[in-house]
Amino acid sequence: MSAPIHPAVRIGHVHLKVSDLERSLAFYCGVLGFELTQRYGTQAAFVSAGGYHHHIGLNTWESRGGKAPPRGTTGLYHVAILYPDRPSLADALHRLIQNKIPLDGASDHGVSEALYLHDPDGNGLELYVDRDPSAWPRDASGELAMTTEHLDLEALLAEAPVQS
Incomplete structure (x- = not known):
């Protein structure tokens, strides 16, 4: 077995595929209170807490207008x-x-x-x-x-x- 990963490793951010960027921003910023740090038009936005570059990326690159995966499938x-x-x-x-x-x-x-x-x-x-x-x-x-x-x-x- 190989040596364990360094104990200081952290997960820094996640990118989520979303179907409607405005609706997602209303939820992540309007409801949860994250702050918008950068936006790429209608395709992507990055939000964070405390001024970090981004904790969550929201994008519609492969998912604009899409549906959530059905139950019983793999994924996050x-x-x-x-x-x-x-x-x-x-x-x-x-x-x-x-x-x-x-x-x-x-x-x-x-x-x-x-x-x-x-x-x-x-x-x-x-x-x-x-x-x-x-x-x-x-x-x-x-x-x-x-x-x-x-x-x-x-x-x-x-x-x-x-x-x-």
């Missing part, structure tokens, strides 16, 4: 968007509720708390916050023991920043 399961803290995830939940975006699920995994949904093109999204590694559940031998439990959405919402 979801993109996971890591929030810095629980109040920020609570703010994301508040934004989804305000915009009537339904959740597919919400789970407490022991290591993280997560909201699951789909964007307007059917791309799966996980919005989540990690717990401090010192609080991660471990079994008797010290191995990670992730779980899938119910996430209390009311308790999460209680931590949302005050909306003006």
Whole structure:
């Protein structure tokens, strides 16, 4: 077996094929709050948090007017968007509720708390916050023991920043 990948490697950005760029920008910028960093006419746009060049690329190069792939086919399961803290995830939940975006699920995994949904093109999204590694559940031998439990959405919402 080869040596493991360098521990500092990170996934930097994702490009999503979308059918309607304006609708996707309304969702990613208008609902989730990402900022538009660059646009290529009606074909592509790049959005980010905190001024990074882009976390998400949205493009219609091969998908303008297209349909989401049918269930039971291969492809991307979801993109996971890591929030810095629980109040920020609570703010994301508040934004989804305000915009009537339904959740597919919400789970407490022991290591993280997560909201699951789909964007307007059917791309799966996980919005989540990690717990401090010192609080991660471990079994008797010290191995990670992730779980899938119910996430209390009311308790999460209680931590949302005050909306003006």
